[in-house]
Amino acid sequence: MADFWERYSRSRSAVLGLVILGLVIFMAGIANLVFPEDPFRLAGLPMSLPGTNGFLLGSDTLGRDVAAGIAHGAKTSILIGLVATLASIFIGLIFGAFAGYYGGRIDDLLMRITEVFQTIPSFVFAILLVAIMKPSIESIVIAITVVSWPGVARLVRGEFLSLKNREFVQACHTLGMSDFRIMLREILPNCLSPIIVIGSLMVATAILIESGLAFLGLGDPNIMSWGFQIGAGRTMLRSAWWICTFPGIAILVTVLSINLVGEGLNDALNPRLRERN
């Protein structure tokens, strides 16, 4: 673990990413303490400039506090990003593991199914799914999961394909180990690093998709979200720039930090690639 941290901290941008991400998570954590009121509440004079009328980052057309929206939106983004990513890793892992380990017809079948999902443009597909299921936080998570698992499945399949012929796996066969145990205890731990890396990057993508959906008005109407804030303020961009700009910066910084962390994890977990300069 200490060794891992040493390799991770060798990249300054990765550490910076981790710090920013930590701040975003911290902000999400204390949102209820700093802004105990409902972020949809009309808090004061509409269209207040940042720093006026008691609004740190200004207020929007209806007088909602932009700062409160960003803090509460962080909660939404992190939650959706994490849950959707975990769900897609779970599904992708099962598909990829079985396809890669058993090969042959099972592989053919599972991979053709995966390809069906991969051929549909993911954002359009997500819009379609949310529109069918009625916008809610659950339906958004489901939509993001459905469009993101095929990548994991492909990755896991490749790892299992190459690992299943390694001699240590064959040795387990000669011991009479069951397939399930071989997959879970022998192969899976050896392909965790690429899964962690792709997972960290998927959180960023999930946050972007969620913001995109909310921007188009397909977000959960009861939950504050950065995408919703941008969508609400976009008509006012020229007269009240702050309504769109601050949530936009929040998305930018969060996604960027997660990408930096993912990059750092990749370099730290795959030491062979570290030498590239």
Add this chain to the structure above:
Amino acid sequence: MSTKLLSIRDLHIALPSGADRDYAVEELNLDLVEGETLCIVGESGSGKSLTARAVMGLLPAPHVRVEKGEINFNGEDIVKISYDRLREIRGSEISMIFQEPMTALNPVMTIGKQIDEVFRFHVNMSSKERVQRSLKLLDDVHLPDPEKIISAYPHELSGGQRQRAMIAMALALNPKILIADEPTTALDVTTQAQILKLIKELQLSYNTGVLFITHDFGVVADIADRVVVMQEGRIVESGTVKNILNAPEDHYTQGLIAAVPRLNPREARTQSGEIALEVRGLNKVFGGERRFFGFGLPQRKVIAVKDVEFDLRRGETLGVVGESGSGKSTLARCVIRLLENDGGKIMLEGVDLNGLNRAEMRPWRAKIQMIFQDPFASLNPRIKVGDIIAQGPIIQGNSKDVARERARELISIVGLDERAFDRYPHEFSGGQRQRIGIARALALDPEILIADEPVSALDVSIQAQILSLLDDIRDQMNLSMIFITHDLRVAAQICDRLAVMRYGEIVETGATAELFAAPQHSYTKALISAVPGQNWKQEAPVNRAIVQMPPVEPSSNTV
């Protein structure tokens, strides 16, 4: 006295900080004169390859660099000359052949084009002339049908042919020095003999100085004029081939030479005659699998094992020898049911294993165990050594405590420190890992042990240790062993009987001593005569137990 081509003085090659030693090569001095072959011998990590690379100016800078010393080539110091001059020298005056001809050749360029490049970059010649020269070169290295080879891609040639093409490229401009970095290690023994002969022949006609890197004393005996022995970056001994091989003075050299397996076959030991395993009519065909869009396409089939029959007697070691592609590893995996067989019988205690499904097979698994070739791939890097060994008994229904107790016992039986139990595989060297693999196989108290090239990835001194360990264990536990190897010298050391395989068939079986003395099949004869270093009459074999190798650092092989 012929002219001195190369003279290396006080060469120090520094390793990056954090490596297990400061210098890859230290205080190295050596000379090479025209027309001689200088062999640099050493085990892995001795710095022999880096020395060769330093001469070519091919060190992986900036991590590894020459810190001080000079490499004097015809009055020029390679360490100091400009990059442009170095490029001129490379290929035209000093050239190199590598271990793995498949990766050293560019797979998307024809052989002719790659040879042509050498001419284009170094000399001014018309394209017609260049083709003429290329054809002549290919003819010189005895490649059949040069007109065809010149337009062939590397993958269309066999390993030996590729290495010949590499040699043709290296000799294109009559270099003064040819550096050969383990050029025959990846080749089969019969091909190796041909390549060694070719290098010797070309050297004579061009009067080239050859710097030959190898770990194999048999090859040294065949090709060297002078020998330099390296250990951990230093030269421990140098001299003429005769002196070094027959009267080594340094302790390390003595140990190394004593560890070289001899071609004196062992006498078959007395056996009970009871048959432990009976294999009849075993077949294995690869390919013929239906792909999703493969309807109507011709099916490609490779017959890997064809009608193989043999008996394994209790307590004996049956060697299966053959060159790469002969199907010996496939045979091993078929016998232990790692691969599904296409017909045949594997009779163990009156039961045909081939007829059992997975669940029925499970209790039988304990009776046949396997030791794998690659000690770096055969242990799960994420599981502790103790658990790797205890896994088998636990799966077979023993309690955790019993299995762990047995694992501790086995760790000391295979000669490892008890602390190994709680450590991960990457903390061990190749030889130590192979011991762990052996302990894992023994954990189930098998009756039959299949060893698939268990020593071919190891240095010769470690090889000797592992072989004697296997021998001891077989005697103690009354094991029957199937020993797969491509190295006849190893086979001669450990096997009571031999089965020679070629193209998936067993062409000859017999007691090891008889087979070596009077081989019947022409292929067996060819194999035996191709073993390098036959003219080197070794002294009476030194008892392996007496020769203590210098202690090896626990992780000197792990990289």
